[in-house]
Amino acid sequence: MNTLSSARPxxxxxxxxxxxxxxxxxAACVIPxxxxxxxxxxxxxxxxxxxxxxxxxxxxxxxxxxxxxxxAKRKAxxxxxxxxxxxxxxxxxxxxxxxxxxxGEAVALKNPDVVLPIASLTKLMTGLVVIDAKxxxxxxxxxxxxxxxxxxxxxxxxxxxxxxxxxEMLLLALMSSENRAAMAxxxxxxxxxxxxxxxxxxxxxxxxxxxxxxxxxxGLSNRSVSTARDLHRLLIAARAQPLMxxxxxxxxSTVHTNGRTLTFGNTNRLVRAEGDWNIDxxxxxxTNEAGRCxxxxxxxxxxxxxxxxxxxxxxxxxxADAARVRRRLALEAKSPNQPGPIATAAAASSS
Numbered sequence: 174m175n176t177l178s179s180a181r182p183x184x185x186x187x188x189x190x191x192x193x194x195x196x197x198x199x200a201a202c203v204i205p206x207x208x209x210x211x212x213x214x215x216x217x218x219x220x221x222x223x224x225x226x227x228x229x230x231x232x233x234x235x236x237x238x239x240x241x242x243x244x245a246k247r248k249a250x251x252x253x254x255x256x257x258x259x260x261x262x263x264x265x266x267x268x269x270x271x272x273x274x275x276x277g278e279a280v281a282l283k284n285p286d287v288v289l290p291i292a293s294l295t296k297l298m299t300g301l302v303v304i305d306a307k308x309x310x311x312x313x314x315x316x317x318x319x320x321x322x323x324x325x326x327x328x329x330x331x332x333x334x335x336x337x338x339x340x341e342m343l344l345l346a347l348m349s350s351e352n353r354a355a356m357a358x359x360x361x362x363x364x365x366x367x368x369x370x371x372x373x374x375x376x377x378x379x380x381x382x383x384x385x386x387x388x389x390x391x392g393l394s395n396r397s398v399s400t401a402r403d404l405h406r407l408l409i410a411a412r413a414q415p416l417m418x419x420x421x422x423x424x425x426s427t428v429h430t431n432g433r434t435l436t437f438g439n440t441n442r443l444v445r446a447e448g449d450w451n452i453d454x455x456x457x458x459x460t461n462e463a464g465r466c467x468x469x470x471x472x473x474x475x476x477x478x479x480x481x482x483x484x485x486x487x488x489x490x491x492x493a494d495a496a497r498v499r500r501r502l503a504l505e506a507k508s509p510n511q512p513g514p515i516a517t518a519a520a521a522s523s524s
Contacts, residue, residue: 264281264283264482264494264497264498265485265486265487265490265493265494266283266482266483266484266485266490266491266494267283267284267287267289267464267483267484267485267486268283268284268285268287268289268400268401268481268482268483268484269281269282269283269284269285269401269481269482269483269494270282270283270285270401270402270404270405270479270480270481271478271479271480271481271498272405272478272479273476273477273478274409274470274477274478274479275476275477280478280498280501280502281498283401284401285400285401285402286384286400286401286402287400287401288384288398288399288400289398289399289400289463289483289484290392290395290396290397290398290460290462290463291392291397291398291399291404291458291463291466291483292392292393292397292458292459292460292463292466293350293352293391293392293456293457293458293459293466294392294399294404294407294456294457294458294466294468295387295389295390295391295392295397295458296346296347296350296355296390296391296392296456296458297347297407297408297411297417297421297456297468298373298376298377298387298407299346299355299358299359299373299390299391300343300346300347300411300414300416300417300420301376301407301410301411301414301417302362302369302372302373302376303339303343303358303362304414304416304417305372305376306362306363306372308339308361308362308363309339310338310339310340310343311338311339311340312338312339312361313336313337313338313339314336314337314338314339314342314357314358314361315334315335315336315357316331316332316333316334316335316336316337316353316354316357317333317357317360318333319356319360320333320353320356320357320360321333321353321356322352322353322356322391322393324393324394325393325460327352327393329351329352329353330351330435330437331345331351331353331354331430332431334431335353335430335431336430336431337354337428337430339358339361341354341426341428342354342355342357342358343358343416343420344420344423344426345426345428345437346358346391347417347420347421347456348420348421348423348425348426348437348438348439348440349426349437349438349439349440350440350456350457350458351437352391352393355390355391356390356391358390359390366390369390370387370388370389370390373387373390374386374387377403377407380406380407380410381403381406382399382403382404382406382407383403384398384399384400384402384403385398385399385400385403385404385407386398386399392458392460392463393460395460395462395463401481401483404468404481404483405479405481407468408454408468408469408470408479408481409470409479411454412453412454412470417454418453418454421454421455421456422439422444422452422453422454422455423439424438424439424444424445425437425438425439440457441455441456441457441467441469442492443455443469443492443495450471451471451472451473452469452470452471453470453471453472454469454470455467455468455469455470456468457491463483463484464483464484464485464486465484465485465486465487465488465490465491466482466483466484466485466491467480467481467482467485467491467492467495468480468481468482469495471495473498473499473502473503474502474503474505474506475506476502478498478502480495480498482494482495
């Protein structure tokens with residue numbers, strides 16, 4: 174009896190032990206696993222891919238490890254580069270005016286109302302007066318001693334006694350800036366040269382060129398003066414005449430006089446640049462007092478522009494200023510949000 178009774182309690186103790194130990198084993202195994210799962214879920218949002226717009230990578234650039242730049246960002250970078258390239262652009266001519274004829278906008282403005290000698294730009298008015306007179310263009314005119322420059326003693330290939338038609342004289346005066354041709358045209362005007370000069374000044378007043386005065390038909394006199402703003406009015410009036418457009422932009426011309434054949438070229442190097450510029454009217458000018466001058470009507474990036482550059486130092490400055498304007502407009506066409514006018518009257522002291 175005693176043996177049996179003492180052996181029976183062992184299974185009970187074993188069951189009790191298992192009852193106590195099993196919860197501990199479950200806690201040790203299951204709870205950490207659940208905790209790890211929860212931790213992984215908590216971390217999961219951080220490993221998700223960012224929005225498509227920010228993380229879109231092309232297969233080509235992904236292979237190289239470089240993300241693709243969004244089109245909007247590329248455009249912004251291009252605009253910034255264009256702005257940096259043009260923000261410090263300053264015209265070198267001492268007076269300048271560039272007008273967009275379609276909008277009336279002043280694209281460039283520098284000392285537009287300063288009165289200056291204008292040298293052979295004068296010949297644009299000479300041409301207008303000749304055309305207004307409606308004299309026979311095939312009439313033969315002769316160069317005389319009265320047409321020789323006794324003020325600045327400039328050289329001419331037209332010797333005294335040379336005979337050309339009025340149209341040929343006008344062509345050489347406008348295209349090649351021939352002083353004797355301009356003088357001969359004025360001398361063969363009804364009433365002579367004095368009446369011709371009076372007609373020039375009357376025409377200037379009718380165009381609203383109130384700061385302009387003409388003292389001679391060739392621009393040799395320092396008393397032939399104007400402003401960039403007045404010359405804009407003259408440029409537009411000249412452009413309205415087909416003969417003025419064709420004669421000022423002709424590349425060269427060959428004339429026959431006194432048994433000689435002479436070839437004259439255009440004084441504007443941009444006209445001779447063969448397609449680089451779309452110029453439909455132009456005139457150059459130079460004297461020591463006036464500096465180097467240039468007026469043009471051109472088309473740039475589809476915009477019709479009147480360009481006036483006065484009192485430029487150096488042979489190429491006036492052409493370089495025109496090129497600066499053209500480059501600026503080309504950049505504007507690619508990146509529309511550009512700063513305002515490239516030069517202003519306030520910048521006059523920087524020249």
